[in-house]
Amino acid sequence: MKLNEYDPLDPLETDLYQLTMAYAYWKAGRHEEEAVFDVFFRRCPFGGEYAIYAGLEEVLRFVENFKFTPEKIDWLESKMLGCDKGFFRWLKGVNCERIKIDALEEGTICFPRIPTMKVRGPLAIAQMLETGSLTLTNYPTLAATCASRMRLAAGWDKTLLEFGLRRAQGRDGGLTASRYSFIGGFDGTSNVLASYLFDILMKGTHAHSLVSSCQSLADLSSTKIKRPDGSEIEFVQRVLDWRDFVCQKLGLLKTNEGELTSFIMYAQAFPGGFLALVDTYDVLKSGVPNFLAVGLALLELGYKPVGIRIDSGDLAYLSREAKAQMKKISEALPADYVAWKKVLNEQIIMGSNDIDEEILLSLKQQGHEFTGFGLGTQQVVCAKQPALGGVYKLVEINGRSVIKLSEQMEKVTFPGDKIPYRLFDRENMPILDLMTLLNDEPKAGVTVTCRHPFVETKRVQVLPSRVMPLHYRAWAGQRTRPALSDAKIRENVISNIKAMRPDHLRLLNPTPYKVSLSESLYGFLHSLWQDNAPIAIIQ
């Protein structure tokens, strides 16, 4: 990864109130008080019951480089009129050497209310990490989760490519989308810079404009093609002969000549990588026959055509018919053309055109012949739910646990420095996640009461066969270990997904996965709540 060319998040890219609060703490002499903040989300995205935690490595890069430049501090000082100069002097020395971060492994499957990350350190500094921590994990977690759902909908055997740069929120929106789509389980991207920066496989062939740019064979500058050995040989006449063959076998009179010309031109440029977009005029009457004509001519010269992409129309039907046309032609070849037949029956058939999770499921249900899909808009903007509501909440200050009440119960926070665990059954399947207070650790082979956070009567006795602490110390004034590669995080995602009970992962009406509190944490939460909530007087 060329991360040296990908700047970490600028500490100034934050909400102004982080700086005004930092100033208020500093002014009150409270900026050094030790605080703990939790990062968590309240509901899983897309109506699902899981999420994939992503973005931590970028948070660590942000923390590692958290330093305001003198120019930006001067600028801030010119904007925050009336604030003491001492604050800006202090700001110049701020860094994250005294910050500690506990977090889930990036790529872990995760659930509501479990802190994905816990930040401990001087109040004003930890406060200023809020916006960056959220910006760098909210959308990444959303996009990786969306990608994993697309993967589940498409099937593990399908190629999934991300094509959505043009619909992203600007340049970095596109890069972030490509990166976390890959991490969430995609195979590649069309985004060249994402490939350059993050080592993601890049894929792409041609667009409709290549086809539209050709009207007739006269547009070709050469009728020849380079053979694998480098010599040139007549190509166009071969293609035309094969077109006659294909049209005759498929019962067609002619195909679009401009399209055929563009395919020839593309094959001349990429004889070993011929994948054609076949829906510019008519998939079955022109696109696939033209593809086959060029493909057979390539086979004749020792090349293997790669496949087709269909970008409009009735996708399931067109994929089946396209496959059938390929099969029909392979069967029409002489019996001893075994290798050719094999190639024709193993062509890539890519589908695209605003594909989302529901379309993937519907295609599967209808029966289709796609070997993979290009997903753009729906993956990149996560259209089914385009934002994840991850938050960053103060839970402890100076050793005192704090609770944030709200007019809405669901916005109440769980106070204190909590330790999350995942409990496994005898089959090594996760049973539930449990949050505890310090020194309240559940143990394998020991029954533990796990309580619903809000509903007094909902509790369960669990006898775990294995207990896994969910957090690791990711930052202790410095990184605690080298950065994980995106490929390694992607492996984490896939193994996490494969280790879950499928009913929790189901795309429609999945079974909720339990997130519980230990008895002591439950008691602590509710006593603090009682103490802090004002009593309404109804008169």
Place this chain on the structure above:
Amino acid sequence: MKLNEYDPLDPLETDLYQLTMAYAYWKAGRHEEEAVFDVFFRRCPFGGEYAIYAGLEEVLRFVENFKFTPEKIDWLESKMLGCDKGFFRWLKGVNCERIKIDALEEGTICFPRIPTMKVRGPLAIAQMLETGSLTLTNYPTLAATCASRMRLAAGWDKTLLEFGLRRAQGRDGGLTASRYSFIGGFDGTSNVLASYLFDILMKGTHAHSLVSSCQSLADLSSTKIKRPDGSEIEFVQRVLDWRDFVCQKLGLLKTNEGELTSFIMYAQAFPGGFLALVDTYDVLKSGVPNFLAVGLALLELGYKPVGIRIDSGDLAYLSREAKAQMKKISEALPADYVAWKKVLNEQIIMGSNDIDEEILLSLKQQGHEFTGFGLGTQQVVCAKQPALGGVYKLVEINGRSVIKLSEQMEKVTFPGDKIPYRLFDRENMPILDLMTLLNDEPKAGVTVTCRHPFVETKRVQVLPSRVMPLHYRAWAGQRTRPALSDAKIRENVISNIKAMRPDHLRLLNPTPYKVSLSESLYGFLHSLWQDNAPIAIIQ
């Protein structure tokens, strides 16, 4: 604007197929052929009947700096195996000196199918501008349109602030959102870097964590405050006295002391900018009374409190009750406290909490007392429709008009180099937009037939009082004029919106605005269509 610190889009941030197509054109010796591409969208976002065109200035910066670095070309060469070296040599010299761009003025109100931009130039170079042109206008146009709808829903007299960085698609998603929210009609942002780079007003006060961090008055390091003249004076006792007054007048026993402490702390830091978040515990029983206690103490010392923000609960109700509490306290003051009463009755009341267009409309309908709103997620991700489907289509090559057919009629393109006009009536209101061929210009005072693009029977005779060409030459190998400032573009947006008939702008079921073809363009489109579409044979 510090645009020197905001890199233009890297030419490598593109879809791979732009480069493979460029290679195919180069290989065929066709890369220098003159091509025209249209950028347009097919449907207005959000179920509306208009859009605000945005992003052009960034496209021009992209075009101005379009140059592949040698390192990136070397990397590309290592990935595009088998391609001729000559292509990469050619790529090193590529720039946009021979490109011409006609476009709408940035900030113009625009409609489906009218090219927002027309790119003319060498085929391979113009092709490589596709992804950048779309990435830099699709989301900006969407976000500016979304912002203008929020503006229409909230009313022109309300303050609109964008708070959504943490929910954006990464760092640049956040910057782009802040910038185009402002352009679309917002007043400011919480995003400090966006303010730094783009000169957008920044706003922000404090979050719930400031409140949660305080438990009691013992948390204060000082009980004093600085007076406007710089001297220090006892503050806490004054606040406590005023709290007694407020509680008595509002019939309350006490307020939350931690919250009161945090407000005091915040006022000590920003005595002239005291705006308090009042929903941490209970808006009416604690938040507003505490705000009033601190506000009155500030008034006593010669400061003016600024206002409150409500971030949860029944917003319309709470805003009215908060306003009423302020009014009640102002009325409880002695009759000669005229200035104080005025200040209390002119406090800012900001609302936030996942506000969208529907909530703004509902608040208006219910009656509310907010003076402004903070919009985050819903504005930044444009949740109602999180992507705009702008496309970039070849319409002419070597002087020949081309049409792109498709399995779906709505994906058919309008061929050729078209000139768009806006026709105005006697009241100087836009009647419709008309696309024509070259030398087919409509004239003021001359009746012109305007045809629906697809429905033969839909046509209208228009006698325009004024005719405005919609495009201007924005790039002719170089910029044709200095860049517009964001503030100027924002003015364009507002004057465009105010000049439209309100029924086209209506948020629910608006009247469609007509986009028409001239007789000659209509005839040309349909003859080309007939010529190119294959005839189905049903047997």
